[in-house]
Amino acid sequence: MRIIFLGTGGGLPTPKRNLPATALQIGSEIVLFDCGEGTQRQFMSSNASFMKVQKIFITHFHGDHFLGLPGLIQSMNFIGRKKKLEIYGPPGIVEIVDRVVNLGYFSPGFEISAMELKSGESLHFDGYDVFAVAVDHLVPAFGYVLKEATRPGRFLPEKAKMLGLKEGPLFRALQKGRNVKVDGKLITPEMVTGPPRPGIKIAISGDTRPCDRFAKAAENSDLIIHEATLDSSLREQATDYGHSTAMEAAMIALRARASTLYLNHISNRYEDASILENEARMVFPNTFIAEDLMEITLRHRKE
Numbered sequence: 001m002r003i004i005f006l007g008t009g010g011g012l013p014t015p016k017r018n019l020p021a022t023a024l025q026i027g028s029e030i031v032l033f034d035c036g037e038g039t040q041r042q043f044m045s046s047n048a049s050f051m052k053v054q055k056i057f058i059t060h061f062h063g064d065h066f067l068g069l070p071g072l073i074q075s076m077n078f079i080g081r082k083k084k085l086e087i088y089g090p091p092g093i094v095e096i097v098d099r100v101v102n103l104g105y106f107s108p109g110f111e112i113s114a115m116e117l118k119s120g121e122s123l124h125f126d127g128y129d130v131f132a133v134a135v136d137h138l139v140p141a142f143g144y145v146l147k148e149a150t151r152p153g154r155f156l157p158e159k160a161k162m163l164g165l166k167e168g169p170l171f172r173a174l175q176k177g178r179n180v181k182v183d184g185k186l187i188t189p190e191m192v193t194g195p196p197r198p199g200i201k202i203a204i205s206g207d208t209r210p211c212d213r214f215a216k217a218a219e220n221s222d223l224i225i226h227e228a229t230l231d232s233s234l235r236e237q238a239t240d241y242g243h244s245t246a247m248e249a250a251m252i253a254l255r256a257r258a259s260t261l262y263l264n265h266i267s268n269r270y271e272d273a274s275i276l277e278n279e280a281r282m283v284f285p286n287t288f289i290a291e292d293l294m295e296i297t298l299r300h301r302k303e
């Protein structure tokens with residue numbers, strides 16, 4: 001799975017950081033989380049095409065998180081998109097999408113569906129689930145957790161040989177999930193495979209104060225992408241505006257026993273965000289600052 005940070009700023013864009021948007025590539029599909037103004041242009045500077053976006057999840061309706069929708073949708077139309085686009089978000093998304101789709105003289109030549117989610121709701125797609133969890137911001141806001149489907153266990157040739165099988169057609173039949181017989185004895189694929197392998201889990205906080213519900217939903221994530229608008233010296237201000245400090249984000253990652261933490265939604269006041277990285281690493285060493293157009297690839301954990 002590939003993660004492309006398209007916009008890692010928050011509130012105001014800067015020359016180095018555009019407004020929030022994070023793309024996840026799963027197979028040939030791109031799932032987009034938030035769509036700040038200018039997201040379509042960020043796509044053009046990346047190795048991903050916005051025409052591959054099939055689903056967009058909006059965390060909340062502060063302008064920095066969704067004002068890229070009208071331009072993105074109109075450009076998709078301009079390039080001749082025919083495939084349906086699905087947009088999900090907190091209550092209000094249906095009305096917002098309706099307005100976006102009817103701005104100016106525009107009318108889309110492809111279907112756009114909008115769906116309001118409830119906190120705790122889980123959506124099942126082909127190969128992965130997305131879970132919405134209400135977080136603690138000034139307005140109704142969601143964090144999202146994407147979890148790949150569990151994959152079947154790995155075929156264990158040694159085990160098969162111990163049961164009297166030889167490499168060849170019977171091996172292949174078992175690998176394809178079929179039962180076989182050796183000397184009249186039934187051998188099922190379960191007898192010669194390892195335990196099921198969990199899929200990759202990624203949690204995206206959106207804008208929030210440190211939030212118990214989010215920490216719980218993000219438990220054992222391979223990756224948490226958490227907002228860290230400010231550093232700890234500005235904790236009071238972070239509290240007033242419904243944001244987290246870098247250290248608070250790190251404490252969430254620690255509690256959730258995540259593998260890796262990336263910080264985004266970096267305030268425009270930080271020319272150099274290493275102050276955020278340093279304070280977070282005191283709590284959660286495997287922390288990194290997300291930068292615009294940075295790409296990371298997540299691999300499945302070794303069994």
Ligand SMILES: [Zn+2]
Nearest residue numbers: 010011064207
């Ligand atoms: Zn924001």
Ligand SMILES: [Zn+2]
Nearest residue numbers: 060062137207
């Ligand atoms: Zn916000």
